[in-house]
Amino acid sequence: MICKNLSRNERGELCLAGHELSPLAEKYGTPVYLYDEARIRERCRTYLDAVNAAFDGRGRVLYASKAACFKRLYEIMREEGMGIDVVSCGEIYTAERAGYPLGLAYFHSNNKTDADIAYAIDHGIGYFVADNAEELYAVDRIAAQKDKRQKLLLRITPGIDPHTYAAVATGKVDSKFGSAIETGQALEISKLALSLENLELCGFHCHVGSQVFDSEVYISAARVMLDFVAEVKRELGYSAKELDIGGGYGVRYIEDQPEIDIAANIAEVGAFMKNYAAGLGIELPEIAFEPGRSIVADSGLTLYSVGTVKRIPGYKTYVSVDGGMTDNPRFALYGSPYTILPVCREIEADNAMTCSVVGRCCESGDILQENVSLPSDIGRGELLACLTTGAYHYSMASNYNRITKLPVVMLTEDRDYLAVRRESFEHLTALDV
Numbered sequence: 263m264i265c266k267n268l269s270r271n272e273r274g275e276l277c278l279a280g281h282e283l284s285p286l287a288e289k290y291g292t293p294v295y296l297y298d299e300a301r302i303r304e305r306c307r308t309y310l311d312a313v314n315a316a317f318d319g320r321g322r323v324l325y326a327s328k329a330a331c332f333k334r335l336y337e338i339m340r341e342e343g344m345g346i347d348v349v350s351c352g353e354i355y356t357a358e359r360a361g362y363p364l365g366l367a368y369f370h371s372n373n374k375t376d377a378d379i380a381y382a383i384d385h386g387i388g389y390f391v392a393d394n395a396e397e398l399y400a401v402d403r404i405a406a407q408k409d410k411r412q413k414l415l416l417r418i419t420p421g422i423d424p425h426t427y428a429a430v431a432t433g434k435v436d437s438k439f440g441s442a443i444e445t446g447q448a449l450e451i452s453k454l455a456l457s458l459e460n461l462e463l464c465g466f467h468c469h470v471g472s473q474v475f476d477s478e479v480y481i482s483a484a485r486v487m488l489d490f491v492a493e494v495k496r497e498l499g500y501s502a503k504e505l506d507i508g509g510g511y512g513v514r515y516i517e518d519q520p521e522i523d524i525a526a527n528i529a530e531v532g533a534f535m536k537n538y539a540a541g542l543g544i545e546l547p548e549i550a551f552e553p554g555r556s557i558v559a560d561s562g563l564t565l566y567s568v569g570t571v572k573r574i575p576g577y578k579t580y581v582s583v584d585g586g587m588t589d590n591p592r593f594a595l596y597g598s599p600y601t602i603l604p605v606c607r608e609i610e611a612d613n614a615m616t617c618s619v620v621g622r623c624c625e626s627g628d629i630l631q632e633n634v635s636l637p638s639d640i641g642r643g644e645l646l647a648c649l650t651t652g653a654y655h656y657s658m659a660s661n662y663n664r665i666t667k668l669p670v671v672m673l674t675e676d677r678d679y680l681a682v683r684r685e686s687f688e689h690l691t692a693l694d695v
């Protein structure tokens with residue numbers, strides 16, 4: 263199986279974290295997002311242990327909330343000792359409602375409004391990750407009004423191509439994020455941050471992209487960022503205390519994709535950074551990693567029920583499910599691959615067909631995956647599982663066609679519980695005046 267928390271029992275039924283899936287479908291209805299809580303905690307610990315080992319206990323791991331954001335996840339992050347990356351006041355609000363200590367939160371975004379800045383300061387955000395000069399002036403002005411000195415990192419664009427799909431590549435010079443080293447803007451905003459009275463510059467940040475498999479990308483980013491830290495020290499006499507090198511480690515959606523050994527990778531990056539910083543004659547700042555996808559993606563799957571099966575002789579077969587692009591827009595947006603499996607039986611070679619698994623939205627692009635192998639006699643009511651849906655699914659869900667959002671169910675060794683309720687029709691009209 264693609265992830266070790268998935269198995270089939272003696273009757274051939276698919277299990278997640280040891281739980282049979284059909285009783286869960288019965289209890290909670292479909293479609294539904296399921297999460298293996300132990301797997302989320304295991305991934306947090308893998309990162310924390312790796313970062314502690316690689317940086318002699320001086321590293322940090324921040325969970326990038328955009329991958330999946332609901333109260334229960336923030337409780338888990340707090341319990342596991344993870345920092346968090348937030349990108350909106352909605353995420354800040356959710357974290358606060360979950361009792362997450364916001365002093366450990368880093369506030370990203372390339373465009374924070376004055377209202378966002380005021381809200382974050384009022385709620386005691388730990389750090390801003392400031393994107394550009396305009397933001398620095400705004401944070402300084404609003405912090406002054408509130409008689410606060412705000413800690414921050416500067417988001418720097420290192421000019422690196424992460425070899426991933428365009429929508430998630432962020433480290434190139436022409437990115438909408440951050441201030442580029444190549445154009446001189448990175449040094450300029452460092453100077454500006456140091457000159458503004460109500461800001462406390464704590465260091466730098468970069469994020470090169472997402473779903474990255476090439477470990478060389480992190481070494482390249484580390485090299486460029488340490489060169490920059492040395493340049494800032496030389497030019498401005500400022501020694502960075504923190505360096506956050508972002509998130510982005512890729513996960514397996516299909517068997518053909520590799521499984522990244524996070525611990526080995528971080529050890530490699532750590533060894534490189536220590537050596538390289540020593541060669542530059544600078545002290546290594548405290549290093550932070552900011553993973554989202556690789557914390558939650560493979561702890562989750564989505565359970566669907568099959569509806570219409572449409573065979574178009576000489577063309578193709580469509581297997582429709584009771585969800586679609588409203589709970590998973592990633593194939594429509596990025597052509598992302600997925601593994602989709604029948605829940606209650608395995609696929610026999612002599613009873614397999616190739617089909618498109620599609621959703622229920624009024625749009626031809628509402629496709630979950632093409633060229634899926636499923637039993638040729640599949641029909642109404644049979645359950646399907648789409649694997650690796652723990653990241654960027656719940657958080658990217660929409661109400662297109664006024665379809666209600668799915669519930670989130672967490673699984674532990676001995677129980678299952680609701681973390682997010684299914685949206686109701688009343689919720690849909692709650693804001694209509």
Ligand code: LLP
Pocket residue numbers: 326328329347370430432469471472473508509510511552553554555556592596653654
């Ligand atoms: N830090 C920053 C500043 C980021 O922009 C991101 C992701 C992360 C950390 C976490 O990256 P991760 O470890 O999750 O790869 N909706 C897209 C992904 C967008 C990622 C945006 N930034 C998708 O579904 O593939």
